Amino acid sequence: MMKAIASPNNIDHLALLKFKESISSDPYGILFSWNTSIHFCNWHGITCNSALQRVTTLNLEGYKLKGFISPHIANLSYLTNFNLDNNNLYGKIPQELGRLSRLKQLYIGNNSLEGEIPTNLTACTHLEVLYLLGNNLIGKIPVQIGSFQKLRSLNVGKNKLTGGIPAFMGNVSSLIYLSVIMNNLEGDIPQQICNLKSLASVFVSVNNLTGTFPSCLYNMSSLTKISASANQFNDSLSPNMFHTLPNLQLLLLGGNRLSGPIPPSIINASIISSFDIGGNYFSGQVPNMSKLQYLYRLSLQKNNLGDNSIKDLEFLKSLVNCSKLQILSISYNNFGGYLPNSIGNLSSKLSQLYLGGNQISGEIPVTLGNLVDLTLLMMEDNFIGGIIPTTFGKFHKMQKLELGTNMLSGEIGAFIGNLSQLFMLGVGQNMLEGNIPPNIGNCQKLQQLDLFQNNLTGAIPLEVFNLSSLTNFLDLTQNSLSGSIPAEVGNLKNLNFLSMSDNHLTGHIPGTIGECIMLENLYLEGNSLQGIIPSSLASVKNLRALDLSRNHLSGPIPNGLQNLSYLQYFNISFNMLEGEVPTEGVFQNASGLVVTGNSMLCGGISKLHLPPCTIRGKKLAKHHKFILVTVIVSVIACLLILSIILIIYWTRKRGKKPSFDSPTIDQLAKVSYQSLHNGTDGFSTTNLIGSGSFSSVYKGTLESEDKVVAIKVLNLQRKGAHKSFIVECNALKNIKHRNLVPILTCCSSTDYKGQEFKALIFEYMKNGSLEQWLHPGTLSAENPRTLSLDQRLNIIIDIASALHYLHHECEQSIIHCDLKPGNVLLDDDMVAHVSDFGMTRLLSTINGTTSKQTSTTGIKGTVGYAPPEYGVGSEVSMNGDVYSFGILMLEILTGIRPTDESFEDGQNLRNFVENSLPDNVLQILDASSLKQRQPIVEEENSLNLTPTVENCLVSLFNIGLACSVESPKERLNMENVTRELSKIKGAFLSGKINGK
Structure with a gap:
């Protein structure tokens, strides 16, 4: 009996249907058109050969499809272009793809594919583009790659590949573009790569590559882009290298171990746009760069350039011809001498200028104010004197201005009020004098104000305390400021660090300071403050360090301060305080408590060596006894009255309808x-x-x-x-x-x-739920929503603060029981609010036993977020909320649901993250969180993360893991969580601001 032979058209049709079956989630409904009502050649993403009606292109890029790549795709024998970039595909790359003999372009980057690169892909002899960027591929780059005779572009970056760059790569004679960035590759760049006569772009950044650059690379005139930053390359660069690289546009060598001088031949790199050698050991003078008319970015920071002489900065004059220059960094070298007046003639497009950490002296050129496009100016840690030019008032776009640790004098100047976009101002450790200009209140975006260690006088303007934008720190330490601390200090509700120490402040500490609820560090020592310590300070729950020493404070120490669970350092020495020192909280730790110089204090823990608090005679004892008896009688009377009221109430209620x-x-x-x-x-x-x-x-x-x-x-x-x-x-x-x-x-x-x-x-809540932001596939494709890394961190901290409040700061502790993205709402300012208390349990202690009020029985949260112990009948607990929070943290950072269908065979979100730390933290981070960052190499946004920020990410993931361990007793509590998150936020801000 003869078998039925399927027609070629039917083979393609069935193959596409099998592919559709392998997709478990299609948030944009792209595959809805894949049905029998229309011919498959008219399906979305499909292009056919018009004569044969065979599929030649399958392009479904960027639709967030979840599932695996069906091996039936191999039956599309006429396929030439296969593009599934930017989806959520998992599993292995099917070996069967090697049967696509006509395939020219294979794009499957930015998914979650795993396993090794299939060696039999080399059977696709017509392949021109192989794009595997941004997956979880392991193993080595196959040596068989050398058999691709028509391959023009190879990108295997952002995976987990090991081994080295194979010498067989030199056999891919048609190769134009090569990227292996962000893997774990080791060893040298093989000499054979110089056999690739058409090679234009080489990206090998962020690996563990060593040795020197093959000298033959300098003779490859075809090269236009070289990115080799963040490796361990050593030796020096050839002095004549740019003579034979006339087409070079991009050279990124930062973060290696390169030394020697900058090649003087760089003057011949006439079309170079980005030159970065920061973080190496280069020395000597910077050569003339006057012919680099297309230069966009020049980064020389953190080397040993210059010799602290007056000729060090002469090269800046040659940069005047670089009309496209936008980023210039020469910070943290050995440059001396004066800044030339010609600095004001640099490109009108210059937006970032880094000059800090050198030996620069003289005055700030008035002409610097001509650079009106500057958004960032860093001049800290030099020997610059004179006044701040009033021409700085032209910096209407300035966001970060750092002039600290110099020798500046004169007044700050009213020009500061023109900088309405400013979010950071640092002029600490100078010799500035006069008043703080009141029009600093115009800087409504200011988050960080550092006026530390100057000679500023007068009262602190109320406008400073009305800057509700101040969140990072306000440092007025070691000036000569006078007057009182106004009640408006309570407006700084989100401020983290406040220091007004070592000034001439008088008056009382206002009680409104208790409204600064986010304050962690408060330093008021070395003033002439008087009156009592306000009890409202006990409301500042996040307070970690409090120094009120060397003032004229009197009265008792507020008992409420011993309830500040985070307070680790408290200095009240050399005041006129009296009464008994508490013994709980920070008062238990003699190393973190300083009370000397208060002769009327008594009691406290024995290590303080204070005299005991004595009772003054028998009359006082009798008086106390009388008061005690009176209180007991009053309490009994109140209880009797309350009992009568309750009896009347319940009697009446019995007659009513339930x-x-x-x-x-x-x-x-x-x-x-x-x-x-x-x-x-x-x-x-x-x-x-x-x-x-x-x-x-x-x-x-x-x-x-x-x-x-x-x-x-x-x-x-x-x-x-x-x-x-x-x-x-x-x-x-x-x-x-x-x-x-x-x-x-x-x-x-x-x-x-x-x-x-x-x-x-x-x-x-205008911005809806966190669910809609983490998984925007639930929205229309035309209105995608993304969360930046900063926003994700703030949302995590917001949720943690809410849980900390519910667990530890309510009169009755509250267990939420159903924490998940859908129950977190975002307001106009993207502040997170926990919602939906329908499953809540209230804990109250009556007669020593804990009782629970609950809305339902048997319902204990949502699958994926509920802790494992709830599944075996355990009572709900704060530990259960902590588990849900940990899973939610991991979801916020990765963008992956805990119920994602890609998790199989015991795999889950928690062990997926645990197995990826710390080496692959950037690969598990949701890529959309990095979209707002400026890339260091044009294709990889994530490379702009500083080591500090990367360490913060690892710490964040570790908190999520510590909260979601299986054993409830081993989980962190929310007090520890909020404390650690606060530290991470400080480090993150520091790493983000200082990262270059």
């Missing part, structure tokens, strides 16, 4: 059903913005206030919905925190059909 409403709900103001019905257009589906197990959420308007709100309507047909309503009310009615969604009011009524109706009304 109700699901809790008495605590009545404490919330209520709105009518009619008001909510009108404000949502009759609960129209066009206003529906979310739904859950027990409720639907609508966007609406409160008629009484004309205010947009979110209205959570309970589905009372669902079992447990009534209790969910009650518990959420009980949880939210008395809690208030900037990172919790505040409840505005509620509605407990009947609808127009006479049926019971319950709803909660919250502030409307």
Whole structure:
């Protein structure tokens, strides 16, 4: 019997259907058109040969498809272009792709593919482009790669490849572009690479390559781009190398061990646009660069250039001809001499100028103000004197201005008010005098203000304290500032570091300082402050260091300070304090507590060696006894009255019809059903913005206030919905925190059909849920949302602060029970707010036992986020919330759901991250978080991360792992988490600001 022979067209059709079956998630619905109603040649992403009706191109780049690459693709025998770049594909590259004999272009970069590079791809003898960038491929670069005779472009960067660059690469005679960046490659660059006479671009950055550059590379006139930064190359560069590289546009050699002089032949590199040799051991003078008219970026920082002589900076005059120059860094070398006036004639496009860490003297040229496009000017740590030129007032685009540790004199000048875009100003450790100009209040974006160690006088302008943008630090230490600390200091609610020490400040410490809730370091020592230590300081929960020494403070030490769990250093020495020293918290640690010079203090721990607090005579003892008896009698009387009230209440309630409403709900103001019905257009589906197990959420308007709100309507047909309503009310009615969604009011009524109706009304969060930002496939392809690395860190800290508050700062500790991206909402400023307390449990201790109030039984969170112990019947706990937070942290950083279908055979998000640290932290980081960064090499944004920021990322991932360990007892608590996150944020800001 003869077998039926499938037609070629049918083979292609079936192969495409098999590919569709291998895709488990298609967020943009791209494959919806792949159905039998239209011919497969008209399917989205498919191009066919018009005569044969065979598939020649399959292009589905950038659609966030999840799944694996079906081996049936190999049946598309006429395929020439295969592009699945920028998706979420996993699994191995099918060996069967080697059967695509007509294939010319294979793009499968920026996915999560694993395994080794298939050796039989070499059977694709017509292959011209092989693009595997940004996967998890392992093993060595196959030596068989040398058999690709038509290959023009090879990119295997950002993987986990080991071994070296194979010498057989020299056999790929048609190769024009080669990239192996960000792998774990070792050894030398093989000499055979010089056989590639058409080679134009070589990218080998961020590996462990050693040795010297093959000298034959200098004779390859075809080369236009060389990127070899962040390796371990040594030796020096050939003096004549640029004579034979006339087409070179890009040379990146930063972060190696290269030494010797900069080749003087660089003057012949007339079309070079980016030259970076920072972080090496180059020495000598910088040669003339006057012919480099296309130079965009020149980075010479962190070398041994110059010899502290007046001729060191002469090369700056030659840069005047470089009209396209935008970034110039010569910081941290041995340059001496004066800045020439011609510096003001540099490119009008110059945006970043780094001059810090040298031996530069003289005055700041007035002409520097001509560079009106500057956004960053770093001149710190030199010997520059004179005044700050008033021409700096032209810097309308300036964001970061650092002039600290110099010899500047005169006044700061009113010009500072013109710098409205400024977010960092540093003039510390100079000899500036006069008042702080009040118009500094115009700098409404200022996050960091450093005026440390100058001769500034007068009162601190109120405008400084009205800069609510100040978040990093405000340092006014060691000046001659006078007057009092105004109550407006409480406006600095998000400030992390505040120092006004060693000035001439007088008056009281204002109680409003307790409103600086994010403050971690407060230094007020060495002034003439008087009065008591305000008890409101106990509200600054994140405080770690507090120094009030060398003032005239009196009265007792507030007991509330011993409840500051993060406080590790407290200095109150040399004041006039009196009374008993507390013994808890920081007062238990003699090494972190300084109380000397207060003769009227007593008690405390024995290591302080203070006298005991004695009782003054028997009368005092009797008085205390009388007070004690009075208090006991009063308490008993109150309890009797309370008991009578409760008896009356319960007697009356027994005669009433049972109700699901809790008495605590009545404490919330209520709105009518009619008001909510009108404000949502009759609960129209066009206003529906979310739904859950027990409720639907609508966007609406409160008629009484004309205010947009979110209205959570309970589905009372669902079992447990009534209790969910009650518990959420009980949880939210008395809690208030900037990172919790505040409840505005509620509605407990009947609808127009006479049926019971319950709803909660919250502030409307314009930016929706974190779920929508982490997984934008749920939105339209035309409106993608991405979160920067900074935003992700801030969101993590916001969520941690909310959990810390719920667990440790509420009168009744609260367990959220359902922390996940969908329950984190983002306001207009991208501040995160934890929401949905329908599963919440309230913990209260009565007679020594812990009781729990809960909305439901048997429901303990969401799959993927709920801790493993809940699955075996364990009670909910704070440790369970910590586990959910840890998983959520990992999801925020990687952009991968814990329930991702790519996790198989016991693999999960946690061990995926754990197995990738610390070496591959950049590969597991969600690539979209780096899109706003300036690339060092034109194809790789992530290379701009400084080592400090990379270390911060590793620390963040480790916190997520420590929170999500299997054993509940081994998990961190939220106090430790918030403490560590605060340290990481400080290091991150420092690494980001100082990174070049």
